[in-house]
Amino acid sequence: MEPSGTVPTTHVRAGGQVATRRTLPEETPVAMVYDGTTHAVMMASPTDIEDFATGFSLTEGIVTGMDQLASCETVAHDRGIEARMWLTGPRAEALNARRRTLAGPVGCGLCGIDSLEQATRALPVLHRQGPALTAEEIASATDQLCGWQPLHDRTHGVHAAGFLLPGKGVILAREDVGRHNALDKLIGALARQGLDAELGAFALTSRVSVEMVQKCAMAGCTILIAASAPTLHALRLAEGAGITVAGFARGKEFDLFSHPERLEAEFRHVA
Template identity: 35%
Template sequence: MERGGYSALCEAWYVEGDGWTPVTETVALEVPVAIHCNGLFVEEISCTPEDVEDLVIGHLYTSGVIDAFDDVSLVEVAACTVGFEAHVCAPGPNLALECSYALCPAGDCPAGDLEISPKAVHRASSALLGVQDMHRNTGATHAAVFADVSGSYRFVREDIGRHNAVDKLIGALLRNDVDPSSGFVHLSSRCALDLVKKCSTFGIRLISTVSAPTSAVLDFADERGITLCAFARNGHFTVYTHPEHLSR
């Protein structure tokens, strides 16, 4: 297997009916990254080896280990024999290392004005495949994007893990001091509760996804004041919670 970047080439067979054809396939790389904070081991995550620093920062933030990017004084990511090791220096963070999302209390989430047009959601959903370079090459990755109020993409992050893609995106938003009320998040994956919780930690008020929510997701989004737009594809979507953040 020939490896490079986020993908590898491998020899395989394409079978159609009784016919076998040798082919060269592009597959997504999956490697471990061991995260250490202030010398303590936090967690090992399997990920796509791109934007690893964003992943580390985003994961520490959504896990409640750090409260802001300003908590971090040093981030070092180095390749090792089987993947990466990340060492973060964050004087005085919350090192209760259980993976508990740093959620704001119900009703206390950021309340600034937010109004997104349905056209912006349509624009973001229709543009997704065009920016999913890893997915087009491997067919194995998810994407998390932050779009501005017009639906234009500002940040795109991909990973084999949908949770990793969201952590990478939030890490990038933190590192670039992005105001969460300046846009919304669009996800290529199912509208999973953990993903919505991660977005909520950063103060995201509108989330659109290509697939379905569950009742737990709807309960959470309703409680937290999050507008949830699911099945956002092919020029349509369904608004499940807080439609007031969408213009009519």
């Protein structure tokens, strides 16, 4: 499936209108199928599906490591895509014990969760030091993502999540119509390439909502940098999980909301 397509449209502005064409992002149902049973259906961009399936499996706690995911294949249908995964014995048994079905429209990563306990599940606490970043690295992180967004350049309608290493900048990114899907794809890509999320930071083109903090914690990443704001609930979760949150990161500035210890010392207490 193509990630975008061109459609006719009428551009209206003061003084008249003109016929033109726009390139828009595609979205399609992606079924996460474990051991022959559908566990979740997410609306997503039809790209990097194995990365998406791997990241989703890790951030949902279905597996805790790549060795528990025996195999993964992508099967396209007329109505969507199946990511067919097979788990090792103990993880398959654990999934059967907590089996649930969710439907995740692109605007909300928690839609379809069938209990409040699942929406507010306990997170790993990442109080280890983690990497240290300069103020310049944090401020420029989302700007660096611009060079990793070919689908956004065509459509202006998708999000991106990138992985930033100290001293190297953004080295990997993934795009999707859903911000949480983009982060799952990035986490899956890191896992499949053997890259440790603990060594760097996640950079987002979106706001920091609850599910973004949850996914960050599950991946073991201690720094989350975003172009927009965190929600209050997300910030409370980040504080408790030991995650550094920087928001409104654009150009040469940002707001540091939590755990300033990972910012180089001379910038921590600037008024």
